[in-house]
Amino acid sequence: MSGFAYQVAEGATRRLDPHEAVCAQGGFVWIHLTSRDEEVQDWLRDNAGLDHFTIDALTALETRPRCEQIDGAAVLNLRGMTHAAMASSDPLASIRLRADGARVISVTRLPLDALDAAREAIEAGQISDAGDLIATLAGAITEQLDPEVAQLGDSLDDCEEQLDPRMAFDLRRNVNHVRRQAIGYRRFLYPQRVALEKLAGLAVAWLSDEDRLHIGAAADRAARMAEELESIRERAALIHETLTDLRAEVIDQRSLLIAVVAMVFLPLTFITGLFGMNVDGIPYAHHAGSFWAITGFSLAIAVGVGLWFVRRHWFR
Missing domain, CATH: 1.20.58 (Methane Monooxygenase Hydroxylase; Chain G, domain 1)
Structure with a gap:
């Protein structure tokens, strides 16, 4: 098991080991764990003292974006970009979080690109509580996904400009690739929008109005990208039909x-x-x-x- 932790207290940010962070007193603590084995489950139960339902939510193999409230804490699952190799049907890596007013525990099985942005923000003193951290992660995830979705649309534009029966085989292969990626992204962006909207509406004191606005903005951005992906999927289907008609002609x-x-x-x-x-x-x-x-x-x-x-x- 590997990971890192930060403690923000009295305006100062301190880097800690996850085992030390569990016992840290005062301020806000972020503990992040990265693992693929059962060691994380044992650590969450024995060291963090979490209940069985929360541990299952943080370590499940197959996950979809969701948000639940348990005893004043939010259990959140989000999906974001990763530089690790992923299947076309599952192109986004997951991050699972358990957040309350004093502590956030996050777990990933693959490296999440948005974590770098969150670590830079907390080291720069821009994150002071759990609401700031979750809003930063949600914003970074949607910001990194936005150009990927735009690139899919640009790829379809290029295919439409090159419509030619002599290039039907290559164009059909490119269109199918774009369509598979769009379906893979859309599969998670719709439930992610719902999860973020539910998080923004939770009746918890540790979420400030500004945090709710930032999380709501990330939800709106996820909704816009999901609509764009639906449009890309429909355009890809029309281009594929056009190529088939040209070939038949x-x-x-x-x-x-x-x-x-x-x-x-x-x-x-x-x-x-x-x-x-x-x-x-x-x-x-x-x-x-x-x-x-x-x-x-x-x-x-x-x-x-x-x-x-x-x-x-x-x-x-």
């Missing part, structure tokens, strides 16, 4: 060209087959100009059939 045009060529050569095949029979009695078989006469006749038929197709507008 190319196939139809080529099939039409093959049909026209076959129709042109159908009577010529009959003529050459008829005069190419190896039997006696074929007219003009021994005539000196018969070959050129039949060739000219065949060319005339080919031109006539081609003109007929043109007049019927088969090539439009």
Whole structure:
């Protein structure tokens, strides 16, 4: 198990070991733990003295953003960007928090990028209580997600500008990638908006009005990104359908060209087959100009059939 801790007391910020932070008196304490094993569960039970429900919420393997109030404390789960490799269906790492007026305990299984912003803020003296910390984390998470969502929209714009049946395979692959990412982000942003809105409305004294405003702003931003992701998903589906239609149109045009060529050569095949029979009695078989006469006749038929197709507008 690894982690870090900070204590903010009397305007000063002090870096502590998580074991020391549990016993720290006065001020505000933030304890963060990073682990994938059961050691965190034992530490939360034996050292932090948390109840079974809270421990399960902080260490569950499969999580979705949510917010619950337990005995005056908020148990919060959020999702944010991570530089670790993630599956396309689960692209965001989770951070689980238990916060009250004097202490915040957070747990992650993967490195969360927003933690760096929160640590910089607390070391700079910008965080003095639990409300400030949660508002900073929520703001950093949404701020880091915003350009990622915008980049997905820009990628679709590029695909729309390059719509060409000759590039259908590459474009379809890019569009499917964008669509998978949008679905993965949207899966967590909608419940994250609900969790942040619920947190902003909790009847707890340690959340100030300013903290509630910042958390509400993060919820609104999450809602806007979720709506943008829904739009991206729908646009990706329309682009995919357009590429399919363009591909089908190319196939139809080529099939039409093959049909026209076959129709042109159908009577010529009959003529050459008829005069190419190896039997006696074929007219003009021994005539000196018969070959050129039949060739000219065949060319005339080919031109006539081609003109007929043109007049019927088969090539439009």
